[in-house]
Amino acid sequence: MIGILADIGIAPEMVGTIIATIIIGLLGAGYLGKKVSDVQRVQLEIPLRDKYLTRSEFLEFKGDIKSDIREMKVLYEKALTFATDRDERAATDLKNLGDQLHKRISDGDEAGAERRRTIHEEINRNTNAITRIEAHTNVGRDLGKLGAAIMTLAKKEPV
Amino acid sequence: MAANFNPLTIILRVKVREALNFSPGYPKTEAMVLQIVNQLVGGGVDIQELRDAMEWNLTHRFIRSEKDDDKQVLWYITEAGIAQQRI
Numbered sequence: 141m142i143g144i145l146a147d148i149g150i151a152p153e154m155v156g157t158i159i160a161t162i163i164i165g166l167l168g169a170g171y172l173g174k175k176v177s178d179v180q181r182v183q184l185e186i187p188l189r190d191k192y193l194t195r196s197e198f199l200e201f202k203g204d205i206k207s208d209i210r211e212m213k214v215l216y217e218k219a220l221t222f223a224t225d226r227d228e229r230a231a232t233d234l235k236n237l238g239d240q241l242h243k244r245i246s247d248g249d250e251a252g253a254e255r256r257r258t259i260h261e262e263i264n265r266n267t268n269a270i271t272r273i274e275a276h277t278n279v280g281r282d283l284g285k286l287g288a289a290i291m292t293l294a295k296k297e298p299v
Numbered sequence: 300m301a302a303n304f305n306p307l308t309i310i311l312r313v314k315v316r317e318a319l320n321f322s323p324g325y326p327k328t329e330a331m332v333l334q335i336v337n338q339l340v341g342g343g344v345d346i347q348e349l350r351d352a353m354e355w356n357l358t359h360r361f362i363r364s365e366k367d368d369d370k371q372v373l374w375y376i377t378e379a380g381i382a383q384q385r386i
Contacts, residue, residue, distance in 0.1 A: 253350045257364055257372065260357045267360070 311352035314339045316361055316384050319376035326365075326373030329353070356380065 150158070193201065318335035319327060327335070329346075332353070337344050353374070356362040361380030364372050376384075 249347060249350075253354070254372070256354055257357065260354065261364060264357070264360050264363065 307348070308352065310340065311336065311344065311348055312355050313384075315349070315352045315356055316376055316380050319362055319374055320381060320384055323376050323381060326367075326375050328371060328373060332374060359383075 314336045315332060317339060318332045321335065329349075333344065333346060333349050336349060353362065357364065359379075360377055361383050362374055362376050364374050367373055
């Protein structure tokens with residue numbers, strides 16, 4: 141194409157200028173796409189709606205929330221203190237109850253052992269006494285003698 | 300009756316007599332017997348188990364007890380207990 145333009149007497153340096161001129165012309169005529177409109181410098185204004193909070197109302201609302209949070213924290217601390225005290229009281233009561241029960245069981249065991257010891261000692265004393273008596277007497281022999289005497293008397297004087 | 304076949308129970312009965320057989324003429328309190336038995340068996344003896352063992356020995360007249368002037372119960376080994384230990 142440059143060769144053709146050179147033949148008709150157009151210098152190569154002018155080729156770019158001519159092509160640019162043609163493109164601008166086509167753009168202007170709308171052949172190469174939609175024409176871009178110029179953006180006008182217009183200040184955009186968005187009207188405020190009545191239901192939106194104003195800044196002062198929002199700050200007041202924010203203050204109320206902070207106040208509520210503070211009150212809730214105080215209430216939470218009170219509830220926590222109450223619960224902690226109650227738990228400590230319950231744990232102490234439970235420990236005291238356990239100690240009392242343990243003492244009662246231990247005392248009962250000790251008293252039972254002491255009573256059983258006394259009973260066993262008494263039984264042992266009686267057993268030893270019976271053993272001593274048996275060593276010095278012969279109940280069977282004495283009973284035999286008594287029976288023989290009775291029989292002798294019975295034979296002498298029949299009933 | 301199954302408790303009678305517990306090896307620990309039988310060992311404790313023997314160890315109670317063994318504890319009282321140290322210096323047999325001198326009585327010993329329950330705490331002293333517990334201490335000696337713990338040393339003999341390596342520790343861990345429950346006071347109730349010890350009392351059961353002492354009661355068994357008492358019923359068999361292997362040991363005897365008496366109260367001293369301070370109302371403290373003192374335990375002795377009897378001649379039958381010494382003889383039982385020699386078996």
